[in-house]
Amino acid sequence: MYKSGFVSIVGRPNVGKSTLLNQLLKTKLVITSPTAQTTRNTVQGILTDDEAQIVFLDTPGVHKPQDGLGSFMNANALNSMLDMDAVVLVEPVDESVGKGDKFILSRLEKVECPVFLALNKSDLASKEHLMEKLIEWQSLFDFAGIIPISAKSGDNVDELVKTLKSVLPEGEAIYPKDMITDHPEQFILAEFIRERILYFTRQEIPHDVAIVVESWEENEKEISIMAAIIVDRPSQKGIIIGKQGAMIKKIREQARRQMTRFVGKTVHLELFVKVEKNWRNKTKYLKEFGYDEDDYK
Numbered sequence: 001m002y003k004s005g006f007v008s009i010v011g012r013p014n015v016g017k018s019t020l021l022n023q024l025l026k027t028k029l030v031i032t033s034p035t036a037q038t039t040r041n042t043v044q045g046i047l048t049d050d051e052a053q054i055v056f057l058d059t060p061g062v063h064k065p066q067d068g069l070g071s072f073m074n075a076n077a078l079n080s081m082l083d084m085d086a087v088v089l090v091e092p093v094d095e096s097v098g099k100g101d102k103f104i105l106s107r108l109e110k111v112e113c114p115v116f117l118a119l120n121k122s123d124l125a126s127k128e129h130l131m132e133k134l135i136e137w138q139s140l141f142d143f144a145g146i147i148p149i150s151a152k153s154g155d156n157v158d159e160l161v162k163t164l165k166s167v168l169p170e171g172e173a174i175y176p177k178d179m180i181t182d183h184p185e186q187f188i189l190a191e192f193i194r195e196r197i198l199y200f201t202r203q204e205i206p207h208d209v210a211i212v213v214e215s216w217e218e219n220e221k222e223i224s225i226m227a228a229i230i231v232d233r234p235s236q237k238g239i240i241i242g243k244q245g246a247m248i249k250k251i252r253e254q255a256r257r258q259m260t261r262f263v264g265k266t267v268h269l270e271l272f273v274k275v276e277k278n279w280r281n282k283t284k285y286l287k288e289f290g291y292d293e294d295d296y297k
């Protein structure tokens with residue numbers, strides 16, 4: 001039975017939350033949400049595989065308590081945590097437990113879902129030290145589990161995923177399975193690419209060619225997007241790339257211009273084409289697509 005649910009990653013600044021998220025999603029997806037620090041939970045990323053879909057949510061005021069402990073976990077943040085299926089507290093193994101940590105723990109007492117401790121930066125500690133820390137943390141809070149990880153190297157992160165899956169409720173995927181973020185513009189911008197493909201290739205490419213946004217980096221002035229065009233057959237790939245890449249260049253340039261007009265920011269667009277037979281039936285296809293220099297124009 002498929003499982004799905006919401007997980008929040010919390011912790012002090014600089015403990016490795018972003019690194020962990022990138023490792024979990026195996027992509028350099030960076031989302032800067034204009035709604036951050038509001039009461040709405042924003043989706044930071046979605047991990048989908050054959051067994052489960054885990055939606056990682058940013059709980060406002062928890063993820064980046066840069067205003068100090070005063071505003072840390074205000075009522076909204078606490079409420080938003082109550083709706084989670086699991087919370088992951090990230091703590092670095094190479095720092096001693098301080099006041100800030102104890103404050104977080106006291107707040108986490110109110111959370112009803114399982115709270116896991118990801119003891120991060122395990123690559124910086126000896127086995128003995130790791131064990132000592134594990135025992136120390138165990139005595140401080142009733143964690144549903146403590147998982148030593150290295151967010152940087154990825155060591156044991158799969159164990160964390162397995163653990164999270166074990167507590168998720170049964171249920172269908174909440175978001176489309178090819179989605180890594182709920183960024184609303186992502187779909188509109190992907191449509192610009194699809195539309196240009198159909199325009200230039202006329203009837204040669206079927207309408208259900210897939211556009212997968214593989215990375216999205218945004219700041220106030222510009223957006224950099226890397227997207228994969230997924231087709232069924234090698235012949236379609238040839239058509240889209242065109243002679244010496246002429247076709248894909250045209251598609252990219254026009255789609256990029258439309259995007260720039262639409263978002264009012266400079267858009268950098270990189271496109272590549274992947275052939276994936278029966279991609280519609282594959283739930284895991286997103287993960288399987290790596291960056292391929294040869295396909296890149």
Ligand SMILES: Nc1nc2c(ncn2[C@@H]2O[C@H](COP(=O)(O)OP(=O)(O)OP(=O)(O)O)[C@@H](O)[C@H]2O)c(=O)[nH]1
Nearest residue numbers: 012013014015016017018019120121122150151152
């Ligand atoms: N050695 C080691 N360094 C790590 C590991 N995880 C994260 N780091 C480093 O720790 C620093 C902070 O990591 P971030 O992922 O930015 O931490 P964060 O918790 O997201 O920080 P904020 O964005 O300030 O909340 C970076 O320099 C990372 O490279 C790890 O497993 N091992």
